[in-house]
Amino acid sequence: MSLDIGLSQKLGLEENSIEGKDGITEEMLCRKMNMVNSIDTEEENDEEDDEKIELGPQCTLKAQLEKDKDDESLRKWKEQLLGTVDIESIGETVDPEVKVLSFAIKSPGRTDMILPIPNEGKPKGVWFSLKEGSRYSLKFTFEVRNNIVSGLRYSNTVWKTGIKVDNTKEMLGTFSPQVEPYTHEMGEEITPSGFFARGSYVARTKFVDDDGKCYLEINYAFDIRKDWQPI
Structure with missing residues (x-):
């Protein structure tokens, strides 16, 4: 929400028409x-x-873990990304929430x-x-x-x-x-x-x-x- 961009040059004198005391x-x-x-x-x-x-x-998390499961580097990367996630408790939902x-x-x-x-x-x-x-x-x-x-x-x-x-x-x-x-x-x-x-x-x-x-x-x-x- 950065606003430090020279508002006075952008706004000119239009401020007088909209700003009141309160x-x-x-x-x-x-x-x-x-x-x-x-x-x-x-x-x-x-x-x-x-x-x-x-x-x-x-695809679901379970399906993603099955992909390239024989690739050691990919398997470790996926495990690091997922951390301690309990895959069994997530189910077969495709879309993240x-x-x-x-x-x-x-x-x-x-x-x-x-x-x-x-x-x-x-x-x-x-x-x-x-x-x-x-x-x-x-x-x-x-x-x-x-x-x-x-x-x-x-x-x-x-x-x-x-x-x-x-x-x-x-x-x-x-x-x-x-x-x-x-x-x-x-x-x-x-x-x-x-x-x-x-x-x-x-x-x-x-x-x-x-x-x-x-x-x-x-x-x-x-x-x-x-x-x-x-x-």
């Missing part, structure tokens, strides 16, 4: 959320198509801000607020079930007043199913500061694998303010 109104927020659903959709789809990797047909359990925003000297994940993928109102010029990092936990998920990646696109101001992508990796959830923390970022940086934003976050399967998509709004909101 941020955006509910009506403005609704218009912005509708707008983000149509902005750059074709461009974003083209980017995802270019990145999609053809991996061939999926990835569930994002929680989001948290970490900032030095502050209690982690835990963000509830809505079932419908669209948090109501402003999902969270950040202080301008503050250091922060995003941490999330997720679980993997049934099968190996290959090339899981995170992407986050941010708009302000209809202008795309950030497009972050990060490869998380390949994960085997396990009982305990995985945890991933993004690198530390600094929120932009100044008059043009403050105000409301809309964003779209996705978790997608190498097959192009999307496990979570969240469309939301957030604010950058002069100070942190009380916890």
